[in-house]
Amino acid sequence: MSRIRSAAAAVAHLDRRTFLAATAATGATAGLGLAFGPGSGSADAMQPATARVAGRRVVQAPAAPSTAGTTLETFSAARGATGYRRLAGGPAWTREVRTEITGAKGGREDRRTALASFVQLTDLHLTDVQHPMRYEFLRSGRAGAWRPHEALTIAGVASLIERINGLRGGPATGAPLSFVMTTGDNTDNNAKIELDWFLAAMNGGRITPNTGDPRHYEGVQNSGLKEFWHPEDALRDADKKLGFPRIDGFLKAALRTVNSPGLRLPWYSTIGNHDDLAGGVYSLGHNFYADFATGKRKLEIIPADDAERLFKGTRVGDDPKGVQMRALLDAHAKDMRTVTPDERRAPFTQTEYLAAHLDPAATGPGPVGHGYTKDNLEQGTLYYSFRVSENVIGISLDTTDPGGHYTGSLGTAQLRWLERTLKAHKDDYVIVFSHHYSRTLDNMNRDPGRPGEARHGGDEVVALFQRHPKVLAWINGHSHQNEITPRGTFWEITTASHVDFPQLARVFEVVDNHDGTISLFTTLIESAAPHRTDFSDLSQTGLAALYRELSFNAPGASQKLAGDATDRNTELLLRKP
Numbered sequence: 014m015s016r017i018r019s020a021a022a023a024v025a026h027l028d029r030r031t032f033l034a035a036t037a038a039t040g041a042t043a044g045l046g047l048a049f050g051p052g053s054g055s056a057d058a059m060q061p062a063t064a065r066v067a068g069r070r071v072v073q074a075p076a077a078p079s080t081a082g083t084t085l086e087t088f089s090a091a092r093g094a095t096g097y098r099r100l101a102g103g104p105a106w107t108r109e110v111r112t113e114i115t116g117a118k119g120g121r122e123d124r125r126t127a128l129a130s131f132v133q134l135t136d137l138h139l140t141d142v143q144h145p146m147r148y149e150f151l152r153s154g155r156a157g158a159w160r161p162h163e164a165l166t167i168a169g170v171a172s173l174i175e176r177i178n179g180l181r182g183g184p185a186t187g188a189p190l191s192f193v194m195t196t197g198d199n200t201d202n203n204a205k206i207e208l209d210w211f212l213a214a215m216n217g218g219r220i221t222p223n224t225g226d227p228r229h230y231e232g233v234q235n236s237g238l239k240e241f242w243h244p245e246d247a248l249r250d251a252d253k254k255l256g257f258p259r260i261d262g263f264l265k266a267a268l269r270t271v272n273s274p275g276l277r278l279p280w281y282s283t284i285g286n287h288d289d290l291a292g293g294v295y296s297l298g299h300n301f302y303a304d305f306a307t308g309k310r311k312l313e314i315i316p317a318d319d320a321e322r323l324f325k326g327t328r329v330g331d332d333p334k335g336v337q338m339r340a341l342l343d344a345h346a347k348d349m350r351t352v353t354p355d356e357r358r359a360p361f362t363q364t365e366y367l368a369a370h371l372d373p374a375a376t377g378p379g380p381v382g383h384g385y386t387k388d389n390l391e392q393g394t395l396y397y398s399f400r401v402s403e404n405v406i407g408i409s410l411d412t413t414d415p416g417g418h419y420t421g422s423l424g425t426a427q428l429r430w431l432e433r434t435l436k437a438h439k440d441d442y443v444i445v446f447s448h449h450y451s452r453t454l455d456n457m458n459r460d461p462g463r464p465g466e467a468r469h470g471g472d473e474v475v476a477l478f479q480r481h482p483k484v485l486a487w488i489n490g491h492s493h494q495n496e497i498t499p500r501g502t503f504w505e506i507t508t509a510s511h512v513d514f515p516q517l518a519r520v521f522e523v524v525d526n527h528d529g530t531i532s533l534f535t536t537l538i539e540s541a542a543p544h545r546t547d548f549s550d551l552s553q554t555g556l557a558a559l560y561r562e563l564s565f566n567a568p569g570a571s572q573k574l575a576g577d578a579t580d581r582n583t584e585l586l587l588r589k590p
Contacts, residue, residue, distance in 0.1 A: 014531065026126030076182040083184050084537045086581055088543050089515065091565060097256025100562045107580040113499040115588045123528035127188035128442065129405045129523040132177055133196060136510030138287065139210050140166045140201040143225050143232045144358055145311040148292060152240045154320030157231065161242040161252055164267035165560035166512060167222040169275040170214050171516060172540035172557035173511055178277045179541060183522040185534040193278050196449030196490045197285020206357035208338025208369055216377025217275020221396035223268040225353035230264045233313050236350065242316055248458055255568060258548050266551035275377055275400045281384040281409060282370055284395050285448035285491065286421065288361065289413040294327055294418035296461065306358045310349040313344060333417025335459050363395060396427055398434050405523065406438050410447040415467065416458030421449035422468040424460055435481045443484045450489045450507045451475050478503055482590040485523065486533055495576030497583060504533060504585045514564040515575045516540065533585040
């Protein structure tokens, strides 16, 4: 039975004591108050750390800082200049010190105290590639509307989790990592089966990324349409003309069961537009979307002019309720492929999203609910705060606009809650997490469930954070591009996705320099898969490596998503409030 189908019933058995116990347990791996004195480059010079575990103190010693497994050690590099390019290990990315908010003082490396250390994942886009509501049909007009590597998202995330589990601690301080936060677009099609896959990947378990007919792949990669890469046959498709290889057995391997090790750290969840809206864009109405998603018709291609027209409409947001999309599906009803229906492809509601996280079977390394609580479920809210360490709190926002479109905003109730939370924690440092970044909080479509409530944009949120000087960072995703922006009193840090190259996650370390400044260290990591690929290696590890290489070569992919050096591995200086 789907984990989502049973989640609502399971939540009914949770009580407040369960939640408090789980919340206390999240400090189990927290490296708090780690002092770094002179000669802190060696493990012997570091002072023991104390962490609170279920109300009692335990001693943890930080490891020596290590760049192993990070882009400070090596990063994927392409061989050749044209055509399909193979990857191999390349030069490391340097760490850049950024002083736009305040200057760096000498000797700070000898007196640091780590306040928090954690990992951000974002835009995993775990994808059912046979889902009837995929946007593949737009590829006739937009090469980037479909990714040749999408069938390997599960293998890719399992390898990324393996990398996180293998980190010895914060690369700059050695402080033990205390948790992982996802910042949305955990799923791609807002499908129940994808949410099951996401929870299983994060908590550990076996995942079979196949829907519809369990014996046969039913999607664009065996459609006979030249717009798509057909890895298993001799069709001279558009991608093979660019050098994409023929790989016998690829589709069978891509749909094979994947074993995820699951995170060893507690993890928290933030919702994104692809988790909440049809295709990440449309407020189509649940029944219409459910009927199509679980049905037997799949649209695979449309004329390029129609694709371009729909794409432009999507970009400008003039069709949040999907009127044009419905008309297009009706107009091309006779052009659709017949596929095997699957009820597991049904969209999940916000209530089902919350209930699935709160299901005790989905607790994994904790906490119960992964940030969400019974209050969220009862009130229909998707935002919360949580204790990061003794003097740091985290805030997770819901920036998706239920009224439709891929940009976001905050409703008045959430904005007022955010103001109250910041005031209540005026003595704590604050780290804020969301899916959208400030420039994409410009969507004023009203929430159908709260039609009388105003929506609020990024400028208003930035101004609120600037009025609270203990807000240190606003961490987000959505753009699939690395970007770090000074906001006067805090840093806004946007991290690239793990579906588009360069497929990264980011490690954060918050440090008191004991000189009137605070440093935020950011370090990017790739998955644990080898940089080199072998087209004959269709093991889980081989597929994860191929996932990266295919994403680099995907037609229409931007090669600017890694950002500049100052958007990658950094030390970001702040004035200590």
